[in-house]
Amino acid sequence: xxxxxxxxxxxxxxxxxxxxxxxxxxxxxxxxxxxxxxxxxxxxxxxxxxxxxxxxxxxxxxxxxxxxxxxxxxxxxxxxxxxxxxxxxxxxxxxxxxxxxxxxxxxxxxxxxxxxxxxxxxxxxxxxxxxxxxxxxxxxxxxxxxxxxxxxxxxxxxxxxxxxxxxxxxxxxxxxxxxxxxxxxxxxxxxxxxxxxxxxxxxxxxxxxxxxxxxxxxxxxxxxxxxxxxxxxxxxxxxxxxxxxxxxxxxxxxxxxxxxxxxxxxxxxxxxxxxxxxxxxxxxxxxxxxxxxxxxxxxxxxxxxxxxxxxxxxxxxxxxxxxxxxxxxxxxxxxxxxxxxxxxxxxxxxxxxxxxxxxxxxxxxxxxxxxxxxxxxxxxxxxxxxxxxxxxxxxxxxxxxxx
Amino acid sequence: xxxxxxxxxxxxxxxxxxxxxxxxxxxxxxxxxxxxxxxxxxxxxxxxxxxxxxxxxxxxxxxxxxxxxxxxxxxxxxxxxxxxxxxxxxxxxxxxxxxxxxxxxxxxxxxxxxxxxxxxxxxxxxxxxxxxxxxxxxxxxxxxxxxxxxxxxxxxxxxxxxxxxxxxxxxxxxxxxxxxxxxxxxxxxxxxxxxxxxxxxxxxxxxxxxxxxxxxxxxxxxxxxxxxxxxxxxxxxxxxxxxxxxxxxxxxxxxxxxxxxxxxxxxxxxxxxxxxxxxxxxxxxxxxxxxxxxxxxxxxxxxxxxxxxxxxxxxxxxxxxxxxxxxxxxxxxxxxxxxxxxxxxxxxxxxxxxxxxxxxxxxxxxxxxxxxxxxxxxxxxxxxxxxxxxxxxxxxxxxxxxx
Numbered sequence: 001x002x003x004x005x006x007x008x009x010x011x012x013x014x015x016x017x018x019x020x021x022x023x024x025x026x027x028x029x030x031x032x033x034x035x036x037x038x039x040x041x042x043x044x045x046x047x048x049x050x051x052x053x054x055x056x057x058x059x060x061x062x063x064x065x066x067x068x069x070x071x072x073x074x075x076x077x078x079x080x081x082x083x084x085x086x087x088x089x090x091x092x093x094x095x096x097x098x099x100x101x102x103x104x105x106x107x108x109x110x111x112x113x114x115x116x117x118x119x120x121x122x123x124x125x126x127x128x129x130x131x132x133x134x135x136x137x138x139x140x141x142x143x144x145x146x147x148x149x150x151x152x153x154x155x156x157x158x159x160x161x162x163x164x165x166x167x168x169x170x171x172x173x174x175x176x177x178x179x180x181x182x183x184x185x186x187x188x189x190x191x192x193x194x195x196x197x198x199x200x201x202x203x204x205x206x207x208x209x210x211x212x213x214x215x216x217x218x219x220x221x222x223x224x225x226x227x228x229x230x231x232x233x234x235x236x237x238x239x240x241x242x243x244x245x246x247x248x249x250x251x252x253x254x255x256x257x258x259x260x261x262x263x264x265x266x267x268x269x270x271x272x273x274x275x276x277x278x279x280x281x282x283x284x285x286x287x288x289x290x291x292x293x294x295x296x297x298x299x300x301x302x303x304x305x306x307x308x309x310x311x312x313x314x315x316x317x318x319x320x321x322x323x324x325x326x327x328x329x330x331x332x333x334x335x336x337x338x339x340x341x342x343x344x345x346x347x348x349x350x351x352x353x354x355x356x357x358x359x360x361x362x363x364x365x366x367x368x369x370x371x372x373x374x375x376x377x378x379x380x381x382x383x384x385x386x387x388x389x390x391x392x393x394x395x396x397x398x399x400x401x402x403x
Numbered sequence: 404x405x406x407x408x409x410x411x412x413x414x415x416x417x418x419x420x421x422x423x424x425x426x427x428x429x430x431x432x433x434x435x436x437x438x439x440x441x442x443x444x445x446x447x448x449x450x451x452x453x454x455x456x457x458x459x460x461x462x463x464x465x466x467x468x469x470x471x472x473x474x475x476x477x478x479x480x481x482x483x484x485x486x487x488x489x490x491x492x493x494x495x496x497x498x499x500x501x502x503x504x505x506x507x508x509x510x511x512x513x514x515x516x517x518x519x520x521x522x523x524x525x526x527x528x529x530x531x532x533x534x535x536x537x538x539x540x541x542x543x544x545x546x547x548x549x550x551x552x553x554x555x556x557x558x559x560x561x562x563x564x565x566x567x568x569x570x571x572x573x574x575x576x577x578x579x580x581x582x583x584x585x586x587x588x589x590x591x592x593x594x595x596x597x598x599x600x601x602x603x604x605x606x607x608x609x610x611x612x613x614x615x616x617x618x619x620x621x622x623x624x625x626x627x628x629x630x631x632x633x634x635x636x637x638x639x640x641x642x643x644x645x646x647x648x649x650x651x652x653x654x655x656x657x658x659x660x661x662x663x664x665x666x667x668x669x670x671x672x673x674x675x676x677x678x679x680x681x682x683x684x685x686x687x688x689x690x691x692x693x694x695x696x697x698x699x700x701x702x703x704x705x706x707x708x709x710x711x712x713x714x715x716x717x718x719x720x721x722x723x724x725x726x727x728x729x730x731x732x733x734x735x736x737x738x739x740x741x742x743x744x745x746x747x748x749x750x751x752x753x754x755x756x757x758x759x760x761x762x763x764x765x766x767x768x769x770x771x772x773x774x775x776x777x778x779x780x781x782x783x784x785x786x787x788x789x790x791x792x793x794x795x796x797x798x799x800x801x802x803x804x805x806x
Contacts, residue, residue: 028456043664051438051634051668052532053431085637086489089658101503103526103638122506124527229452231663233489233636253410254521255492260634261664265454297532297559315806 008322012075012329013340024339024372026360028311029164033228033280035265042260042268054257057249058084058236062267066236066400073196075208075306081240083248084258084266086164088194088222092116095218095237096123097157097249099188102160105153106190107146111138111313111347113164113192128154129349130342134315134357137304138166140174143181156188157181162195165347165359167288167306167315173347179207180364184215186242189213192220195309200285202307214240223262223311227269228280232262284310287362287369290377295371298380300389310361313344319385321345332379339372356387407604411725415732416743426732427775429652429763432567432713436631436683438668445671446664460652460726461639462486466671469639472673475627476599478611484643486651486671487661491625491638495519497527498621498640499559501650502591507558508563508659509593509686510549514541514716514750514757516567516595531557532752537718537760540707541569543577546584559591560584564610565598568750568762569716570691570709575608585619589649592616595623598712600680603688605710617643626665628713630672631683635665687713690765690772701783703792713764723790724748725762735782742775759790 001239013023057063063079069078085091097174100106102124108116110129130145132138146157157178162169170178182189207217222235239245252258288305289313295303300317318324322343332338344357362369380386416426420695460466466482488494503509505527511519513532523530533539533548549560565572574579575732585592594610610620625638630762642648655661691708694715698706703720721727725746747760766771783789 030455033455034452040454044451048443048447049437050435051443051632051635052433056518086662087658093658096524102586115657115659118653120659122500122654214556229454230456233660233662239786251525252522255496256518257634257636259489259636259662259665262662287504318753329721 004067007323007328008343012326013019016329016338020336021333022337024148024337024364024368024375026362026364027050027340027342027373029361029363030230031225031363032365033283036227036228036269036272036276038272039201039227039229039265039269045222046264052212053259054260054263056252056257058082058258059263059267062263065270065275067268069202070208071114071236072203073206073209075206076240077238081238081245081275082247083237083252084263084376085237085252086237086255086258087113087224088120088192088220091220091222091235091237092119092192092250093122093264094248095190095220096120096132097251098244099190099218103153104155104159108158109141111165111357112349114346115148115158116158117349124139126153127349128220130349131348131353132166132168134302134304134313138163138313140167140178143177144182146178149355150185152308154185154187156190157209158192159189159191160194160197162306162308164195164309165311165342166304167309167311169199169202169204169307175205175207175210177260179210179212179216181210181264187216189216190218190220193321194220194222194225196221197226198281199308200281200288204308210239212276214239218244220328223266224269225356227266229262229265232265234258234262234266238337282374284362287366288312290366291360291362293374294370294377298377300380300386302390310363313347313357313359313361314388316380317387317389318356318380319382319387323385324383325358327383327385328375332375332382334375334378337371337375338379340376364395406625411746411749412626412728412732412743415729417731419741423739424736425740426738426777427767427771427781429746429765429767429775430743432554432628432764433633434628434631434713434766435768436686437723438631439672439675441675442630442668442672443633444691446668449667451732454663457663457666459655459660460486461661462635462666462670465564465666468670468673471512472642473611476607476609476787478609479643480611480641483494484648486640486648486655487666488638488640488655489526489658489661490636491595491623492518492522493524493644493736494524494623494625494640495639497597497651498593498623499523500654502593502621502648506556508556509559509561510545510552510557510622511561513752514568514747514760515752516563517749519561520752525579525771528656529556530535534703534751534753534756535571536688537705537707538718541566541571543573543581545702546580551591553588558586559593561593561595562597562610563597565709565711567598567712568690568715569726570606570712572602572710578608578610578613582613582615582619584656586615590619594620594625596624597628599624600629601684601687601713603691607711611641619644626669626672628770630669632665632668632672633782635668636662637665637669640783645659684778687765690769691715693769693772694763694765697773697780701780703783703789704773705793713766714762715765716750716760716762718760718793719783720792721759721783721786723758727786728761728787730786731778731782732787735785736776737781740778741782742778
């Protein structure tokens with residue numbers, strides 16, 4: 001089991017803070033938006049006399065309400081398709097344990113959420129990467145790239161949509177093509193939709209919105225980002241495939257039930273008006289626009305404009321972003337401030353890729369975000385390991401693709 | 404992944420309830436005692452503005468307070484030995500994933516908590532059973548029985564103390580002998596201590612109270628039973644072995660953090676006065692005494708008197724307790740009441756064992772418990788599959804051993 005890629009720089013950040021520096025945490029996707037007070041209040045006011053186990057798949061009342069949330073987004077989901085999990089994390093683990101046997105393979109577009117590697121190890125399965133490129137704004141690679149790596153052991157393709165770490169949002173056409181590929185090769189399409197509510201340029205299409213999703217699609221979901229409630233640890237595995245559901249339920253029974261207090265909060269959150277998302281989305285969109293504009297204006301930086309989530313994946317003109325990240329914490333400060341970023345090598349499985357890329361999470365208020373980006377701009381000018389920018393062809397291609 | 408042994412009879416219980424019967428649930432260990440109101444209040448009053456991720460090992464404030472709980476019981480536990488988990492369930496899974504490689508073996512005394520089988524499958528490891536016997540009150544089998552099954556792949560012995568499903572509490576001498584065995588063969592001693600606070604006849608000895616526990620002992624703990632807070636999903640993995648701790652921590656990072664609301668409740672519960680346990684223990688002890696006295700008075704029933712937990716494992720004079728359990732729900736009622744029990748075959752790995760045994764959980768108030776036991780007594784007289792009692796030698800041996 002490898003060290004979490006998000007934590008490698010943590011000791012340096014701690015040391016910098018002990019020295020009295022302000023360290024802007026652009027490294028993890030912990031939203032700073034307030035957890036909906038109405039949902040918190042409902043949990044507070046619930047009858048908590050005996051805090052007992054719930055049904056292994058979650059309380060029926062929450063599952064029925066959550067089904068209406070999906071139905072409002074056009075997904076034909078009923079409560080019996082929903083298994084409440086301990087965060088999206090557990091849903092990913094259950095999906096891998098259920099759809100794959102030990103030794104089987106799952107194909108994932110890289111760069112991908114580094115923690116998938118840990119889940120794959122825990123489930124005893126192998127991740128086979130298909131590389132997406134910054135020149136294409138991290139769009140879906142050609143299907144031929146997927147077909148080339150399908151073997152007898154391949155059981156599933158896992159997508160993250162909108163993507164952590166790239167922020168890329170798949171189009172309906174891309175989703176349809178990948179579902180067709182799954183059907184042709186009898187694979188499951190595992191779709192991690194943690195950031196579903198954070199799409200800024202076009203309406204979101206879920207894998208469960210596709211025609212013919214019934215047998216092949218397993219959606220992984222969570223309230224962590226949607227309602228800024230990471231600590232509640234409430235997620236869901238959603239599938240219309242009864243065999244997959246029943247197999248996953250046996251793993252769910254193993255740990256008896258999902259967190260009860262979090263479920264109370266999650267259930268109340270389904271009653272929030274649609275305008276709730278308008279406000280948080282507008283805030284994140286403004287942050288994205290600020291982040292992308294600032295990064296694109298920095299000499300040598302290449303930053304596609306992502307359509308969703310809280311992240312940008314950018315190329316920096318430095319030799320090694322892990323070294324640069326350490327240097328930011330150990331040797332740099334501007335007005336006693338610096339920032340922590342995620343080196344992108346942790347998001348690639350293919351050795352050597354992502355060494356000049358970073359993921360930045362825009363989960364700070366705009367004042368702090370602007371200050372952090374000023375630190376980054378000045379640091380890039382001062383960094384001894386600065387390299388030449390990418391060839392003009394590549395750097396130019398990006399704005400055109402993402403305008 | 405097998406169907407949970409606790410759930411096999413669930414559809415029959417549901418059908419019985421739909422017919423209007425009262426079904427006393429003696430099948431699962433869901434305490435009915437009130438969750439401590441002071442702990443619930445503290446959680447309600449906490450600052451829940453942004454419900455963020457905690458540290459992967461749990462909040463430092465809770466870990467520091469939990470360390471004092473262990474210290475009060477004479478265990479040399481510091482906060483850095485404690486990893487907060489999502490219920491005891493996750494601690495068991497992490498312990499198996501950490502201390503064993505796929506294909507390795509863990510020895511467990513049977514009958515054992517049936518869900519260990521599911522965790523072993525999820526971790527890719529093999530359970531090797533050593534059988535304990537009702538004639539001995541389910542005491543620790545001779546060490547020679549363990550030595551006989553130790554192989555090159557054996558990495559650990561897992562005990563549950565007090566035991567679910569037998570209620571047996573290990574003596575200090577038994578624990579010392581099993582730790583010596585672990586040391587001699589370089590095995591981990593995994594000790595599931597979920598029921599630590601429920602010991603009725605003698606002070607409890609934890610595996611962490613033993614001299615020389617540092618390198619070998621990994622304790623699995625939970626607040627589920629201790630504070631009647633099963634739904635909070637807060638447990639802990641406790642070990643002084645730094646390598647084990649760090650390896651487990653990588654699995655903990657995978658799922659980011661344990662449930663935050665539950666941790667707030669758990670932290671407040673550590674402030675409860677010692678008398679809190681006196682009250683709940685006295686209640687459970689009275690229920691145990693009632694249950695054992697009633698069972699021992701039923702012709703043909705053999706019931707050792709357990710020293711702890713909420714369970715008795717009893718021999719019934721019936722051909723097959725799974726059949727009998729179904730018959731109780733489908734074909735029997737007394738004043739429109741019946742009961743649900745756990746057939747003990749789900750607690751044995753060796754095929755054929757436990758077919759005449761049941762586990763009964765005494766988690767109902769004494770009025771309901773007495774009514775349930777009356778149903779059982781009358782049902783045994785009426786059941787068509789009634790068998791001869793055990794040989795007198797065996798039936799007689801039990802009270803002598805457990806007086």
